[in-house]
Amino acid sequence: MSAIAPKSQEQWTISASQKVTVDPLLDSLVLLTDHFGSPCSSDSLTAGLPLNSAIITPDLLPQAAARAGLAAKLSRKDLNQMTGLMMPCILLLKDKKACVLRALDLDGDKATIQLPETGGEEILTLGDLESLYVGYLFLVKQEYRGDKSFDVHLHDNTTHWLWQTVKESAPIYRDALIASVLVNLFALVSPLFIMNVYDKVVPNLAFESLWVLAIGAGIAYIFDFIMRQLRSYLIDVAGKKVDIIVSSKLFFKAIGIPLSKRSPSVGGTARQLGEFDSIREILASATITTLVDLPFAIFFIIIIYIVAGDLALIPVIASILIIGFTLYIQPKLKAAIEESNRFASLKHGHLIESLTAIESIKANGAEGLVQKSWQQMIGHTANWQLITKKLTNHVTHVANFIVQFSVICIVILGVYRVADNEISMGGIIAAVILASRAISPMAQLAGLITRGNHTASALRQLDQIMTQEDEFQNKGHLASQYRLQGKISADNIAFCFPNSERPALHPMSMTIQPGERVAIIGRNGSGKSTLAKMLVGLYQPTQGSLSYDGLDSGQIHPSDLRRNFGYLPQDVTLFHGTIRDNILFGTRQVTEHQLIRAVQLSGVSMFTNLESEGLDQQVGEGGLSLSRGQRQTVALARATLNDPPVLMMDEPTASLDARAEKQFIRSMQHVSKDRTLLLITHKMHLLKLVDRIIVLDRGHILADGPKKEVLEKLNYGLLAGAQANEQ
Numbered sequence: 001m002s003a004i005a006p007k008s009q010e011q012w013t014i015s016a017s018q019k020v021t022v023d024p025l026l027d028s029l030v031l032l033t034d035h036f037g038s039p040c041s042s043d044s045l046t047a048g049l050p051l052n053s054a055i056i057t058p059d060l061l062p063q064a065a066a067r068a069g070l071a072a073k074l075s076r077k078d079l080n081q082m083t084g085l086m087m088p089c090i091l092l093l094k095d096k097k098a099c100v101l102r103a104l105d106l107d108g109d110k111a112t113i114q115l116p117e118t119g120g121e122e123i124l125t126l127g128d129l130e131s132l133y134v135g136y137l138f139l140v141k142q143e144y145r146g147d148k149s150f151d152v153h154l155h156d157n158t159t160h161w162l163w164q165t166v167k168e169s170a171p172i173y174r175d176a177l178i179a180s181v182l183v184n185l186f187a188l189v190s191p192l193f194i195m196n197v198y199d200k201v202v203p204n205l206a207f208e209s210l211w212v213l214a215i216g217a218g219i220a221y222i223f224d225f226i227m228r229q230l231r232s233y234l235i236d237v238a239g240k241k242v243d244i245i246v247s248s249k250l251f252f253k254a255i256g257i258p259l260s261k262r263s264p265s266v267g268g269t270a271r272q273l274g275e276f277d278s279i280r281e282i283l284a285s286a287t288i289t290t291l292v293d294l295p296f297a298i299f300f301i302i303i304i305y306i307v308a309g310d311l312a313l314i315p316v317i318a319s320i321l322i323i324g325f326t327l328y329i330q331p332k333l334k335a336a337i338e339e340s341n342r343f344a345s346l347k348h349g350h351l352i353e354s355l356t357a358i359e360s361i362k363a364n365g366a367e368g369l370v371q372k373s374w375q376q377m378i379g380h381t382a383n384w385q386l387i388t389k390k391l392t393n394h395v396t397h398v399a400n401f402i403v404q405f406s407v408i409c410i411v412i413l414g415v416y417r418v419a420d421n422e423i424s425m426g427g428i429i430a431a432v433i434l435a436s437r438a439i440s441p442m443a444q445l446a447g448l449i450t451r452g453n454h455t456a457s458a459l460r461q462l463d464q465i466m467t468q469e470d471e472f473q474n475k476g477h478l479a480s481q482y483r484l485q486g487k488i489s490a491d492n493i494a495f496c497f498p499n500s501e502r503p504a505l506h507p508m509s510m511t512i513q514p515g516e517r518v519a520i521i522g523r524n525g526s527g528k529s530t531l532a533k534m535l536v537g538l539y540q541p542t543q544g545s546l547s548y549d550g551l552d553s554g555q556i557h558p559s560d561l562r563r564n565f566g567y568l569p570q571d572v573t574l575f576h577g578t579i580r581d582n583i584l585f586g587t588r589q590v591t592e593h594q595l596i597r598a599v600q601l602s603g604v605s606m607f608t609n610l611e612s613e614g615l616d617q618q619v620g621e622g623g624l625s626l627s628r629g630q631r632q633t634v635a636l637a638r639a640t641l642n643d644p645p646v647l648m649m650d651e652p653t654a655s656l657d658a659r660a661e662k663q664f665i666r667s668m669q670h671v672s673k674d675r676t677l678l679l680i681t682h683k684m685h686l687l688k689l690v691d692r693i694i695v696l697d698r699g700h701i702l703a704d705g706p707k708k709e710v711l712e713k714l715n716y717g718l719l720a721g722a723q724a725n726e727q
């Protein structure tokens with residue numbers, strides 16, 4: 001392993017419980033969670049947050065604080081402006097440091113601070129604190145949680161994932177609305193100008209009046225131009241803001257949904273999330289201004305009535321016809337949109353699945369089959385999209401026809417009214433201009449309702465994702481700083497996958513003592529991996545309860561729980577980047593020594609030592625530039641990196657050669673000395689690592705006991721149905 005050289009020969013053991021991070025801001029928040037009686041670990045506060053170099057930033061701190069039921073607000077204050085009510089608060093200090101300010105005695109010239117690194121208190125003079133303080137602090141208070149049943153009612157109305165964010169941009173939309181109102185008022189300039197020119201200027205050849213009117217109209221148009229620009233800018237700004245916030249909320253939710261509740265189709269979920277585009281389009285486009293233009297249609301019709309009498313009836317009738325036709329077509333349109341969305345999701349799912357499984361498709365010569373399914377899906381999708389388009393076009397064309405026809409009607413009726421001396425020539429022209437202005441929002445309304453249907457369908461799909469409970473949600477009363485001794489008790493636990501009728505695990509109970517080394521064996525599909533995922537907190541039991549060191553799993557934050565497990569899954573997934581990136585994946589601030597130890601123990605060094613790039617070798621997308629066995633060693637290094645108290649290995653040597661397997665057994669004998677080891681395997685010679693064996697068969701525990709006893713029963717065929725595949 002040439003890329004990293006040990007700094008010293010001395011080998012320290014740094015366990016997961018040792019705090020190796022240097023993040024004073026987060027550590028200060030951890031101290032405050034303790035102070036407010038809802039102690040949380042740094043991992044549970046930051047799970048899922050986009051940390052910068054594994055360190056929390058001031059803009060993320062309020063989100064982290066909310067996890068502990070605290071409200072944190074950044075504020076700018078001098079020390080002498082602070083009062084006792086603000087304590088304790090987090091002071092931001094120079095060099096990206098922070099501390100908790102506990103008390104301030106301005107008269108006595110002393111400040112009591114709590115150091116995030118140790119939690120110890122220190123008294124400083126105001127002058128000393130002033131020289132460190134940058135002038136910004138976080139005021140922290142406990143949020144009112146109230147009665148949970150009351151919260152459920154409040155939840156939908158006040159904190160809807162989309163409307164809440166739109167509400168936060170309300171001042172920007174309000175300004176855009178004012179600009180829209182002005183644009184609509186300026187729309188009167190053109191017809192009134194032309195009407196006056198026709199009726200007053202042309203008959204009298206009043207050039208002076210012409211110039212005065214023209215200058216007035218010109219100034220109004222300049223304002224109209226400015227208002228339109230401003231309106232577009234404001235809508236863009238609000239749309240961008242909503243887009244950024246809501247997109248990250250959606251992604252956060254999508255990765256926070258528990259594995260056991262996720263949708264079976266990755267492509268379908270990706271498409272569902274992509275549906276936000278249609279909501280964004282409506283919020284960020286000029287479509288929204290149509291809504292403002294609608295009430296102005298009535299205003300323009302009143303003006304037509306004033307200048308051209310009963311000619312105003314024509315735009316009224318035209319508007320009613322357009323709206324009526326739009327509403328008539330809606331049910332068909334809605335059904336077509338739903339269907340085309342459904343097939344588009346299926347199509348997306350099929351595409352992702354085919355591209356991921358391209359090797360198997362080619363190896364089995366199944367290209368034709370997947371091509372056929374693809375063509376069927378695109379056929380259906382295209383059909384429904386065509387129907388949607390046809391209906392939309394139908395509405396638009398009918399609306400355009402009615403707009404044009406109403407112009408002719410106005411002119412015809414107008415000529416009769418001129419003949420009766422009821423209105424002027426200019427009145428006809430003003431009525432024509434104002435009528436198209438009044439009817440066009442109705443024509444746009446047709447498009448808006450169509451888009452609204454699409455958006456409503458997208459909103460329904462996204463609501464399904466957003467209303468699910470995620471793992472990061474603050475459930476309150478969680479145990480903090482949780483460090484497992486390694487005792488795991490399962491009481492009558494069972495598990496059934498969603499949409500599956502047969503339980504993967506039938507009710508079973510077991511206790512695993514700290515430091516015990518246990519193998520879980522059984523035939524394919526007997527439920528070993530499902531049990532492993534449940535024990536490491538990836539799946540929640542559908543029945544029964546799990547406890548760790550006597551504490552119910554519901555009281556431990558999933559991030560805290562998983563930090564205690566070195567989990568090597570059966571299917572290893574690596575990510576684009578170097579081997580080093582993949583080993584450090586998801587961990588915060590690891591020492592070089594920890595990395596070296598993991599690399600050596602896992603056997604990664606056996607192949608990186610031979611390469612000039614060492615740990616900086618690229619693994620390619622999905623780790624495909626490495627062999628299966630190499631990928632497994634990288635995942636093993638990742639699992640042992642933080643020296644966790646429990647190791648859960650799901651067929652760890654399935655892809656290793658004899659030499660690598662020997663190295664693995666040697667390493668495990670060393671690593672598993674002071675910790676709990678849970679080993680899922682089909683290989684008999686790995687059983688030398690364990691003292692106890694649990695045999696699973698079709699979701700039931702068939703045997704559980706000391707290794708010797710269980711092996712004897714297996715050898716004498718006393719356990720019907722179960723057999724480890726000897727190799």
Ligand SMILES: Nc1ncnc2c1ncn2[C@@H]1O[C@H](COP(=O)(O)OP(=O)(O)OP(=O)(O)O)[C@@H](O)[C@H]1O
Pocket residue numbers: 497500504522523524525526527528529530531570
């Ligand atoms: N995501 C899933 N959705 C529905 N059913 C599943 C899912 N994953 C596994 N199962 C079912 O659960 C049962 C147990 O599967 P599991 O992967 O736990 O078995 P296993 O003992 O680990 O098998 P193997 O030795 O082949 O790895 C199987 O019947 C399987 O069909």
